[in-house]
Amino acid sequence: MTDHGSAANGGQSAAGHAASPPESRRRGGGEQLMVERASFDSYYGRPVVKAPAWEARDIAGYFFLGGLAGAGSVLAAALHAGGAHRTAAALKVTAVGSVGLATAALIHDLGVPSRFTHMLRVVKPSSPMSVGSWLLAVYGPFAGAAALSAVTGRAPRAGAAATGGAAFLGPAVATYTAVLAADTAVPAWHGAHRELPYVFAGSALAAASGAALLLGPRSETGVARATAVLGAVGEAAADHLMRRRLGSVATTLSEGRAGRLLRAARVLTAVGAALAPASGRFRAAGVGAGAALLAGSVCTRFGVFAAGVASAQDPAHTVGPQRARLAERAEQQPDAAG
């Protein structure tokens, strides 16, 4: 890997050394430079950046659950306002269950789980994980109160207020995880930092719509039918833009485990979105669409997670884009040194 490929030029260079004046020898050096640049260098093929040591089950699982909870709270509030109370209640319970499970996953993934309270030791806007911890700490009680009121039927006003509060914070819960992933040196995540929030928002909306179609009665599927399609279309569009932005790093989204997961996500989400409009007439269509959308969202999150890990493990994905950036900068300011 560290071999410069200049050995191939050795004979020619040695001849130049014997016969040519210094100028041409320097030109020869320049030519070798081109060869070196074209072949990719690394230190024994070892990664430059370190991939996160996070468990996919915990963290990719959290990305999914956070999206389901956050978008679910928004959808629940809309259904609550529209009088679809059974589906709204089901989504509220789903949201609090998801956020509870998500918190458990986050604590489980800590190196020192007993110190999870240290997350609320400081407020740090420069750390998406700190912002997210505080967000969950505020959102969780809202989601819990909304679900409690919906299930027991008590304190409907407070329940409505909590539903509104959870819906207000829900979009942040659903999308901040994209910032959490993107705010790293992981090439596939950081490179997609503009598009990833939209991918996650679309995936979250598709998942929450899926839960509504799966759990709600046939007569209440109106809103979720529409949001299922919007979420799926939004995710697909953002995914397309993300791949275009990532350039060569986008191969991490199409190869290996990540590739398999994201292809499955695409099929499942498409099937779910296609079945969703029929869920008003056929209960089975709603169940099928719901299950497919939820499974699609799981695959999207685990796929993006796997792509990030793969991109960090290959030094080409770290060095390549940085070299391209340097070349671009050199082109813009040809007189600037170094």
Place this chain on the structure above:
Amino acid sequence: MTAAEDKTRRPGGDGAAEPHDPARASGYTDPPERVGFFTDTSVCIGCKACEVACKEWNALPADGFSLSGMSYDNTRELGASTWRHVAFVEQTVPDGASGGAPDGAVAPGDRPLLGLTPVEPASAPGGDAAEEPPGSKIRWLMSSDVCKHCTHAACLDVCPTGALFRTEFGTVVVQDDICNGCGYCVPACPYGVIEQRPDDGRAFKCTMCYDRLGAGMEPACAKACPTESIQFGPLDELRERAAQRLDALHDAGVPEARLYGHDPDDGVGGDGAFFLLLDEPEVYGLPPDPQVTTRDLPRMWRHAAAAGVALLCAVGASAAATAVTAVTARRKASA
């Protein structure tokens, strides 16, 4: 701490005339001079005394005994229990070649590349250029890598507990009684330095011997280095010394010498530990253009907010459309 630092953020920005003092930006009113490492790899002999001194002084756990097959490097990489790592790069280069001379450098002349040892001296020219052509030589590069103690440190920025902090010396240190092992600093580091210890869960990295600095001593690795490849001191002084060393090497016909991490206008605002290298950074396993990830954080939050609003609008529009459809259906039914 971070709020103050955020205000002066923007490495590579236009107003870079004023040198950025990370300790002052972190709230220290009268900090001592910012200190750092200048690692001059052109005089590194690969003895690994720095690795040993670091392990001993900081009481770091052993890495186990295993051979990597990577030249003399069985340490492999920086990590939770490896805060100095000596890289060994073996290159086959043709005789008289300059391994990537920067433009405007002195012509190499007849001098050999730094670090070259002949493989087949005076081998007959004109023979078939096989794997190692006649007159080709092995170049052996050694470099002691370490935490860069960035001016804009991503690990410190993203740490949610405040376990990572900026010291009065401008260095970055983990408080192991605060770290809860969330592991966010690990993928945040653009150099792949900090790591969680698997059996312990917490993150560890070079402290630049914070305990020794407090007692007015130099870090253990610099103290142990027999060739002064690792130089410790006030960062401004080191930068001057490095520039002089670079000029001297260029004058002596070593055009491939270059500084790495010395520029306060780079993507991390300059490194507290910078290097003189004899080849491209990636050859040593270093990123050619590292950037602090939090530089793009405001833009990320804007996109996340826009995505959140889009989600709200999608649900709102769907609900409104459903309500309108229901109302028109009811009207039609009653009409």
